[in-house]
Amino acid sequence: MFHTAHAAPAQAPKTPTGPLTLSAQGSFFIGGRDVTSDTLSLTPKYDAHGTVTVDQMYVRYQIPQRAKRYPITLIHGCCLTGMTWETTPDGRMGWEEYFLRKGYATYVIDQSGRGRSATDISAINAVKLGKAPPSTLPDLFAAGHEAAWAIFRFGPRYPEAFKDTQFPVQAQAGLWQQMVPDWLASLPTPNPTVANLSKLAIKLGGTVLLSHSQSGIYPFQTAAMNTQGIAAIVSVEPGECPKPGDVQPLTGIPVLVVFGDHIEEFPRWAPRLKACHAFIDALNAAGGKGQLMSLPALGIHGNSHMMMQDKNNLQVADLILDWIARNARAPRRGR
Amino acid sequence: MFHTAHAAPAQAPKTPTGPLTLSAQGSFFIGGRDVTSDTLSLTPKYDAHGTVTVDQMYVRYQIPQRAKRYPITLIHGCCLTGMTWETTPDGRMGWEEYFLRKGYATYVIDQSGRGRSATDISAINAVKLGKAPPSTLPDLFAAGHEAAWAIFRFGPRYPEAFKDTQFPVQAQAGLWQQMVPDWLASLPTPNPTVANLSKLAIKLGGTVLLSHSQSGIYPFQTAAMNTQGIAAIVSVEPGECPKPGDVQPLTGIPVLVVFGDHIEEFPRWAPRLKACHAFIDALNAAGGKGQLMSLPALGIHGNSHMMMQDKNNLQVADLILDWIARNARAPRRGR
Numbered sequence: 001m002f003h004t005a006h007a008a009p010a011q012a013p014k015t016p017t018g019p020l021t022l023s024a025q026g027s028f029f030i031g032g033r034d035v036t037s038d039t040l041s042l043t044p045k046y047d048a049h050g051t052v053t054v055d056q057m058y059v060r061y062q063i064p065q066r067a068k069r070y071p072i073t074l075i076h077g078c079c080l081t082g083m084t085w086e087t088t089p090d091g092r093m094g095w096e097e098y099f100l101r102k103g104y105a106t107y108v109i110d111q112s113g114r115g116r117s118a119t120d121i122s123a124i125n126a127v128k129l130g131k132a133p134p135s136t137l138p139d140l141f142a143a144g145h146e147a148a149w150a151i152f153r154f155g156p157r158y159p160e161a162f163k164d165t166q167f168p169v170q171a172q173a174g175l176w177q178q179m180v181p182d183w184l185a186s187l188p189t190p191n192p193t194v195a196n197l198s199k200l201a202i203k204l205g206g207t208v209l210l211s212h213s214q215s216g217i218y219p220f221q222t223a224a225m226n227t228q229g230i231a232a233i234v235s236v237e238p239g240e241c242p243k244p245g246d247v248q249p250l251t252g253i254p255v256l257v258v259f260g261d262h263i264e265e266f267p268r269w270a271p272r273l274k275a276c277h278a279f280i281d282a283l284n285a286a287g288g289k290g291q292l293m294s295l296p297a298l299g300i301h302g303n304s305h306m307m308m309q310d311k312n313n314l315q316v317a318d319l320i321l322d323w324i325a326r327n328a329r330a331p332r333r334g335r
Numbered sequence: 336m337f338h339t340a341h342a343a344p345a346q347a348p349k350t351p352t353g354p355l356t357l358s359a360q361g362s363f364f365i366g367g368r369d370v371t372s373d374t375l376s377l378t379p380k381y382d383a384h385g386t387v388t389v390d391q392m393y394v395r396y397q398i399p400q401r402a403k404r405y406p407i408t409l410i411h412g413c414c415l416t417g418m419t420w421e422t423t424p425d426g427r428m429g430w431e432e433y434f435l436r437k438g439y440a441t442y443v444i445d446q447s448g449r450g451r452s453a454t455d456i457s458a459i460n461a462v463k464l465g466k467a468p469p470s471t472l473p474d475l476f477a478a479g480h481e482a483a484w485a486i487f488r489f490g491p492r493y494p495e496a497f498k499d500t501q502f503p504v505q506a507q508a509g510l511w512q513q514m515v516p517d518w519l520a521s522l523p524t525p526n527p528t529v530a531n532l533s534k535l536a537i538k539l540g541g542t543v544l545l546s547h548s549q550s551g552i553y554p555f556q557t558a559a560m561n562t563q564g565i566a567a568i569v570s571v572e573p574g575e576c577p578k579p580g581d582v583q584p585l586t587g588i589p590v591l592v593v594f595g596d597h598i599e600e601f602p603r604w605a606p607r608l609k610a611c612h613a614f615i616d617a618l619n620a621a622g623g624k625g626q627l628m629s630l631p632a633l634g635i636h637g638n639s640h641m642m643m644q645d646k647n648n649l650q651v652a653d654l655i656l657d658w659i660a661r662n663a664r665a666p667r668r669g670r
Contacts, residue, residue: 021354022355023354032512042520043476046482047481052478053480116450116515121475134465144387145369145386145387145388178451179388
């Protein structure tokens, strides 16, 4: 099989089968801070006063035998959890296991304040107890199926699907089950997930940070904080790319940005792609090593925003793994 | 090694090492219902109106090669998630991987409304938007470190530890990071986790339901709904046992209830143990097959409420696995 930087594989790979042998697996948390509250409980059955730990980040890892040098850290997007990378809604292999079977250790996180990473509910109880006004409630958001349909570009509007969509729309219920409320706007600034990713990258002694959508910007923010431990950044359809003036800390880190299909048909998406092009151009002009991979430009059509769950998800994974194999490296200090 | 039903192993087992080979792994959701809301978002950036799916239950599974007949479904307790069963706070192997290495497929859930299983935040947004009074906020609870210390029986009161405690108190921060708010009181009745466990047991064609603390009663409630697929029930320090008058649906299912040490020193715990003894006696009198395993009665001392994370967690696991090997079976209909 012959690859150039912009040649697509001739066809989608077969799903690997057979036993999966791990050298290790486990889970742990990174970060967090202790806060004291008087409103932990609404009933006298449990103590309302006490200390809780918040802003930590859940990490689950699996390490294959003869693992490649750099593990891949998988960072989910808005209204989702680490489940994003596991089994697809229609029951196929996700990127987590595929990467593992291709020899990469995987570290799957739940963003701080999401999934298995705790939220802080004491402000809600304070309002219920009449100790604080409703305006002090946290800013919460849940994406409805109808809005997510268009944001994820399954089709122009719910429930109309693009004829060529790669998303398994018949299994959409499996995606809706994965979605969780988003507490991001109620978290401290800067977002604790970013600092926790830096601690994780340093702990691992080098990792590829692979982010998606809302989290697309996080690895860049992490690098701006500290480039240590960041062997490469892959940003799948980031909600936001760094501004061209902010590329300096990134010039020592290989960067790949990936976009799917039907971008130009959405006023939400077209400007994001344009801004990411400008970012990659500025990064390369500053001596960095960036690539913007547009799947339709490679002849791969119909990919949605949830390309890690699309029917051709392993084909897209191969393109990313090929790029990682050629680019991941010990980070140089940004110039 | 010689075992009788009440003989403790001569010593704690060594932690298994070496490669871990799986025939399959993955994750999926069970259950859930669609609800429509006008308060999904607080900002015009995202649509406030739409449909979200709530009350579903996250399940992650791993299947070893040559798996034994009945998988074990691991059901966490209050203020925790499936992380309970993974790596311990001090970095040792948890029951999930140990059971796997002993030949059992494992299914780890996040209770509905906890961890990767969505909560419904629309009532909170409704109050923040002034569309509903604070009294309509959900009933939420977070266990503080100080209260949890005594409830989990690490010692008489925070931060005083029992001299013989098996909990790795020096790594307590790792447990505090695991704790999440509990939305149980805001969920519909009956608790959707119970119905979802029944669907899971039926889907698996037989499983051991292993529950803990708050969830201790769930497998019994699941069996009262439908015994199908329940090969055995192991309840680790249930917050509540079934009432002696409620044993009839359970007479066809082997039942093990496990309690640790220092029970009599806590007014919260002593009555629970007593009530569980009465339940097991009633179950056996009705023709069922119940056992109450008190670890101190077996000469094993210092176990906390979090015995799956205690320093001798694998010793306790062996006792449970030995019981499962001797008792799990296709369920008979309760008489």
